[in-house]
Every structure is written in C-alpha cells, then in structure tokens.
Amino acid sequence: MENLIQKIRAYNPLADVKLIRRAYNLACEAHKGQKRISGERQIEHLLGTAHLLADIKLDDCAIAAGLLHDILKDTYFNRRILQKQIRPEVSRLVILVSRLKSISTRVMAGVYRENLRRLILTVAQDIRPVLVRLAEKIHDLQTLEAFEPSRRMEILSKIFDVYAPLAGQIGAYHYKRLLEDGAFRYMHPKSYQNVKSAVGELLLSVGDWLDKFPSVVYKELDKNSISAEVYGRTKHLYSVYQKYLQKRKAGESETEFVKRCWDIIAFRVIVNKESDCYKALSCLEAVWPRGPKFKDYIAHPKPNGYRSINTTIIGPNQVPVEIQIRTRKMHEYNEYGPAAHSFYKELGREKGGRIAAPPERIRWLRSLLKWHSNLLQKGSPNFEINSPWDRVFVLTPKGDVFDLPLGATPVDFAYRVHSRLGNSCRGALVEGKIVPLSYQLKSGQVCKILADKKKSTPSLDWLKFVKTRYARQKIRRALGLTVRRGA
Template identity: 35%
Template sequence: MPTLDAFVERISGYLSAPQVNLVRRAFYYAEQAHDGQRRRSGEPYVTHPLAVAHILADMHMDHQSLMAAMLHDVIEDTGIAKEALSAQFGETVAELVDGVSKLTQMQFETKAEAQAENFQKMALAMARDIRVILVKLADRLHNMRTLGVMPPVKRRRIAKETLEIYAPIANRLGMHQMRIEFEDLGFQAMHPMRADRIQRAVRRARGNRKEILSKLEESLRAALERDGLEGEVHGREKHLYSIYKKMRGKRRAFHEIMDVYAFRIVVDKVDTCYRVLGSVHGVFKPIPGRFKDYIAIPKANGYQSLHTTLFGLHGVPVEIQIRTREMEELANQGIAAHWLYKSAEGENLKQGHARARQWVKGLLELQKNADSSLEFIENVKIDLFPDEVYIFTPKGRIMELPKGSTAVDFAFAVHTDVGNSCIACRIDKRLAPLSEPLQSGQTVEIITAPGARPNPAWLNFVITGKARTHIRHALKQQRRSESISLGERLLNKALSAFNLKLEQIADDVLHTVLSEYRLAGRDDLLEEIGLGNRMAYVVARRLLAQDHEPAHNPDSPLAIRGTEGLIISYAKCCTPIPGDPIIGHLSAGKGMVIHLDSCRNITDIRHNPEKCFPLTWAKDVSGEFNVELRVELEHQRGLIAVLATGITATDANIEKIGMDERDGRVSVVHLIISVRDRLHLSRVIKKLRALKGVMHIQRIRN
C-alpha cells in the first residue's frame, strides 16, 4: 500500500508547496473522519482514499482533484455534511466530493434503480465539473484492484457494472490504460475460469511467437533507419478481455487471434507519421481496406493514430499503429492529459477536453428527456459504443456516429428539430430508406417537412441514445396532446347528457375534483380520461356533485374521424373500417381501442359502461384502414401478380400477402389490404371476383 510520504514525494514533483500542504491536510481530515473504520480486507479505511489519490497523481491531476479523492467517502460514510467540507476546503472540493457520493438517504425499490439514480446524480455533477468522473473512475479502479475480498455475488455485480458502464466511459474519455485494466479485472471477476485459461494460453503462445516478433521488429527498425526516420518501435500485447471478446464476437479460435502481430511506432511529429507509413508499406504489402487515418479524422474520444495492416513474413498479418508522443499520451491518459500538459501542448489536448464536454452536454440532454433514471442509463449504455462511422453533411461537415447508425440517428445528431421533422433521406444523392445503416464516408442529406412528426417505428432501428430519447419524448408529447383532445370530447359527451359543457363548470368545483383525484391541472384530468384511466361519465357526475339528473340518454355515440392519432387504435382481431358498426373499448393507459360491434373478444364487456363506449364514424372520416381477405382461386402461373394488379387498379394498397396450397388445384391467398371505407372494400372485392379463376372471397373478422 502507498504511504503518505511516498505520495507527497510523488506530487511534490509537479505541485507547489502550498498545494501539497492542502492535499496533506485533506488526508489528515479523512483519516480522522474514518477513524475506527476498516475495509473488508482489515486495513484502515483511509488506505483506500490514499490509493485513489495515488492513481490520480499518476495522471498529474490538480490538487483539488487529489483533495476530493482523499475526501470522496467522507459525506457518504461518516455523516460529515457537504457544508462542513465546503467551510474547510472550499466550495469546489465539496462539490467534487458530493458529485461522487451516492444517494444514501433515498430508498429505492431495486438495486438497478439505485445504481441508475446514483449515476444520474453523478452525470449532473460531471456537467458542472468533468473532474467528478475522473475521481469516480480512480475510486472504481482501486475497488476493482481489491475486489478479491468481496463475496462472489457482490464481486460479479460490481464487475458487470464496471464492464457495462465504467470501462466504456474510460474509453469514451480516451483513457486507454484505465479501460484495459477495468476490462481485464472485470473479466477475471466475472469469468475467473475463462480468464485463467486464456491467460495460460497467452503465456504458452508468447514463447512460440518470440522469434517471429523479433524478426518483424528488426525489419521495421531497418526500414526506418534506411529512410532516415526516427521512431520507437514497440510490440503490442493483446489484453485478455479483447482476446475473449474477439473469440466470442467473431467466433474465432484462440490461435487465429494470436496469429496477428501488432506494433506501435511512436514518432516526434505528425509529418513523420505519414513518412513512416510510406516506409512500412515499402517493407510489407498493405492489406486493402485495412488502412484508417484517425489523425485527419480523430475518433469521438479524441484518439489519433494511423492504423494499417500488412502481409508480414510468411503471410502473417501485422497490425501497425503510428502516432506522435502527444497522441500516445492522449491515447493512454485521455482527458487526464489535459491536466498533465495544462492544455498548452497543442490543439489536440484542447480538442479532447472539448469533446469530453460535448459528450457530457449530450448526457444532460438525455437526462432531461428520459422518463426515468433506468431509461437514462439504458440510453447512456447505447451511446458508449466504441466503434464509429464518419458521415458527411451536404456542406462537407463530418459527423461521428456509432456503428450501425441510420439516417434518423444522423438527423437527430445534426439537430433535434431536423430529426423531429425528418420524412426521407438521400445517401450519396440517391433516395434511400431511413432505416438503412450508414457506412463511413457517405454523404447524407435529410429531407424535412413542416408539421412532420417522429414515427414510432423508428424506435425499431435507431442506434443512438439521443435519437431514441427524443423520439420517445416527442411521442409522449404527441400522445399527451391527443389524450387531452380525446378526453375533452369524451367528457363533453358525458356532460351533454346534463345539457352542460366543460366551459360551464365553475373553477372552484373543478379545483375540488382535481385535488380529490390528486391531479395538478385540467389537462391532467382530460389526459387521464383520454388514456382510459378514468371514466368520463363518473368524472361528469363528480363535477356536478350528484345533484343533476341526466336530461337525455348519455349513450349517444361519439363520432370517430380517423385523425385522432396514437391514442385511438383499431383492433387487429376484427379490423374495423368506416361503414362498419363499431364500439370503443377503453383500456387503462392505452386509450381507446375500436372493435366491430360483433367482435367476439369484447362479448363479455360490451354492456359494461365503464369499459365500452358507443361509437359511430364521422361523415368526414379520413385515413386508410387495414382489412384482411381470404381468397380461394384455381392454381395458375403468376396468380400473385394477377391479384396485385387487380387490387392496385382499385387504388388500394397491399400491406401483406401470404399463400398456402389447399390441394394441387386450389390455392388460398391471405391478403391484408388498406382501404378507405366499406364502399372502397366492396369495389376491391367486386374487381377480384371478376378475375379468372377466383372461386371465393371472404373478409376475415375474428
């Protein structure tokens, strides 16, 4: 374990004497606060904060971060208030400590909810000061290093959380070394036997690889010397978790992964990187399609390097990374290099810090629109994908997106309003489906329309958390406004039985009912009615306080226009269309589902006024409605084409088509077609009956 003297000696190399004294004072304060507390391993508790501060000192973090590391468990574990820390060490340090502290006072139903809420709190603190996450990562790293003393169940839970959240965050912030240690420690805790077997296999393979490695290294050094280029050549070892991920993800055997040899060449400046690339391509032939220039287009976390794969000796693949010393430091330390170089060593480090801030800003946006902390953390996990594609806007701006992103993800990345009003896209100047996955280098143009709204089907293919959150948010807003509109119609319908309208109800009466129902306002009450959570007739009687008798029968049907949107749906069991006799089933939380009056699925509840509502079609009903047909016809060549031609001739659309052969002579075709109303359907059926070979047509209702 590190001692205080060794730690002070370590930080004295880059901090001033007064700053070192402040850090020392924070240590003594923590030691006193944690007095009598011990870790599970039996050591005094203060050894943990000291070890966390040591990890940050290795990154040359500033004195306030080191003080926060010393004090990071004080609020959570010792009952000392944030205000006391603020008085002793200043507002900044107190805010950092509070950002890392868990929400211990609140009660959560599940462990997952508690973790999600704590992460959400930390994300908000990160937005104020990015150092919060660095202190948290160092805290988690020391906990992972000392995980062996924990019971197996807790060990696996902490390891899973580390692999799912903290390792990807370290990667997102460009902290390569920390990510690798997180992944290997997490892998060993989650799957000890698998880690042990791969570790032994790596040791065995290392002996067999020595000769080839040294020959390859000699060839690369010789190439650099021949061309008068200076650079350090290092062999790169694959770490355990990356081997395991490749074996699982790409379904490859261990020897296939270990047959690839990897080197890193570190040079003095960017110009030399490209010269070295030419030099190594002169020694071994490059494998086509395996060159990536992350110097010209850095990764989302600021990582920069040239990557190429060559055919080495005896056709062995050789992976080469070429980068400058600053890029090497930034790749290993990531955002922490900002403090190491005090942001003075060129634009790259400032860029890395700006990208991290941009990412945190994105987290805040996700948090604002998410319904719950669990939805927020699910979206954060989605956004921590390591692989990116690089897409161009029509004006030549580069956008970074996770691998597998679609035009809808791109639209939301450009701007929320562009995503919300998106209706189509052009990829490399050709019209393409919105669901098509994008490839690096493509130019994407989004076509928008005023008044357009996000489509619920987009949730099936979008990749980014931003797109998913905004689509859900827009659909919730749309659903709310539609629920309020339907609720108002239903309540006015119920009040019309008493010759009244909602506008005629006194404000004090409305407020009394709202407080009874524990609702904030009129719109909330109407939304509850529209969603089917409260019955319009019951609310109407409550508003009139039982002292009005109905002037006429309240069961006169409500007219359906077909434009109500998400809050009204049409039952798939009986597929009603305009002209059919219909009835509405109010389903709690879902709104109104429209069935045929004769539908078997609502036989038991159709006379229950709390569940069902009489409906009729409005004169100006609009939209397209699905209906299912069963067509029996003689088996003949091209019968699907014959049917399709007949249906399109009547201006109807085929949504789905399926066929099964009843015997060698007769085929049965199931069609789902969209029509405007019963009159339109009768024209379709009449047209189909006139086709040669059609024997029988039936509309399927249940």
C-alpha cells in the same frame, strides 16, 4: 504517500504538494481506525485510488478529491466542515463524487443504471468526479474476494453494464482495460485463464523479436530525422475474449483464435507532431509491407476524439502485429481522456477550475449521450435528451435524478416528482438554501420541495413562470381551469 508525490511530480513538477498532503492528512484524521471488509485500512484504499488518478496524470485537485472521496460517508465530516478545511474546487469535486454514490439502490437494478447514467450527465461539465469514481471501482476489484458471492456478482454486473462502457466512451481506455480485465477474472475465471495462456503462448512464438523490433524502428526513423518513442503492448484479455466470442470459427479454441487475431500484439510509435505520423508510416512501410488492416483515425477521428494511424505488419511465424502511430498529445487523450494533465494544460481552464476543451468536450458529450440512449433498457420510463445544453438534470435529496428542460423551476421539478407534491408545494431548498419558486434550476443541483400537507391547490401565479407543459396542465386542472391543447 511519498511514492504518490513522486509520481505526480514526474508529470507535473509544479504540483501543489501542500494541497495533496492536506487532503491526505484530513483523510487520515477522518478515517482513523476504519477498515474495509477485506481488512484493509481505509486509508490504503484512498491512497490506491489516488495512485490510479495519478496514473492517468490528473491535476492536484482531482487527486486530492480521490484521497477524500469517502470523507462524507461514515465520518464526522459534512459538506460545511469539508468546505472550511480544503480548497473550494476540491470540496466541489468531492461533493460531486458523493452525489454519484448517493443514487438510490433501493429500486430495481435497471432503474439504478438509468439513474446513474442520468447523474453522470449532470457532472458532464467536469469529468474528473467520474474519473474518481472509476478509479475507486478499479481499486475495489483488488479486494473483491472479501465480498459474499451475491454482492460480488452485483459489483461485477455494474462494472460491465455501467463503469467499463463509460470509461471507454469518455476515452479513458486505460481504466476501461483495468475494469474489464479485473472483472473478467472473477466473472469467467476459466475463460480468463484460457485467454491468458493463449496470449502467453503467442508471445513465446515470436521469441525475442519483440525485444529487437523497437531498435529496428528507431534505426529507420533516425534515417529520416524523426524523433519518436517506441514500445509494445498486448491487447487486454477481456477484449480478446469478446472478440473470440464474436468472431470464432466453429470448434475454434481460444489458442487457435489468438494465433490468427491481427491486433493481439501492438507497438506504439509516439512522435512529436502530426506530419511526423505520416512520415513514420512511410518509413515503416518501406521495410514491412502494409498488412490487411489499416485505419487513419487522424484524418477521421472516432466520435470520442480518438486519433491514431493504426496499421499492421506480419511478424515471425506469420503473427500479425499492429502498429499505432500518434503524437504525444493524441496518445494521452486516447489513453486517459480529455482530463489528462497535458491535454487540459494546453487548453487552459474555465472560471472555477473546470476543464475547458470546447471541441473535444462536444465530441465527448455527443458520444456519451449516444451511449446513454443505446443502453436504456426496453420498457424503461421515457427519457428524452436533446442535448446537454437544453436539458437540466436535478437530484432529489435521496439521489434520484429527474430530467427537465432548460429554464425549469422548483415547481416544474415538484410536478415531475409527483402531481400531489406539486399541488402542495409551498417552497424549495436548492443546495440547502431557500430559493424563489421561479428560480431556474441548474444541472447537478439538489432540490428539496417544502410541502404543506394541508395545501392541495396550486397558485395561479405559477402559470407565469413554469416551463413544462406537464406542470402547466396539472396546475390548470387543479384550479378547475380549461386545459388548453399545447398549454
């Protein structure tokens, strides 16, 4: 626990340590004596998840939620108890994470994935619950060997189909790499070892040049009074493997492919301001001519907000090396997404503690919606999303998710679930509280329809407030009224 506190204070000296300790103590109390399938104590898993959240510099409430993410499962805690024991924002995040887990797995896998993506959209107002879920999945990979092969493959499939793509789309590339490499090691062990060995051989081929390169860069930048941090990284293994499968030549081995791949080795040059990015580029090109690959993602950001100048030089033994030049703010956004501590600290917060990042959030949502629509399986039920602002995503108590137009009511929801449920509807509970049937539902809410089995006729008054054409048609038909076209 102390290591976690030190890690948090390193990037957030004003962290609410009392809150984090409170969450840890609650987790210890609730999960006392509990062990995972691997034999690991449950509290170790919760600490591991919290460490992963601190790695991407999340705020106190998100890390507290990471420590408590399983407290509503297999413990005596329920929502009411949790809300009395911890800050409201933390309990809200824990409940949202719990909803992510609650999606029914009783249905076929394709529908599960579609439902999960719908639910992800319901928490788009605050991406921290999604990041907690991703961190939990990353930590799960460390004990995957404890699972039976069939269960292991199920977990790996969801990581590749859902969680890793999501991490990439929200800009959490650090998590994306951890998810993909962790799953790659289990899914394709032979290829994993081949790629790992090939990358290792490439690094040996450039010798100590990698160690000396940063000092040369510092020297050139100092000449032009540019303050910077310079450090290297290698392309993560699964990304190399994917590129190998897509671009290999006939009969080409992983080792041969890695030698000619231009972005296996990369250096990051982190500067203080945007204008310094272009000055640094000019300094580097004065020493090393520009290589075959160049992208200016500062002038033309990726849809998810990624910004950087990416260029290449040729190192020893004709090994290509990628150079990524960016500001600190760009780097933290690129690596950790819009929830990074320094990023939302600059942007401020909305009422209720949600992360406020209007332009970036719009880009992120557009990208997420594009990812969602591209990955829907052929033949799956029609799921039309215009934008997160004119649709709401409402859950059943069992965790199934239904999309409705903005302004939809519990009656619309009941008919969306089943026409018989709509006809027999006599009331509704939203978040456990009785609401009028004309109540306008909001994304992420859990709605329970109270039905009267003896009742099979809707109320004529419902036509005054229902939003969906489908509900309106079903009501008119049940009442024996003429169904008007477009009604």
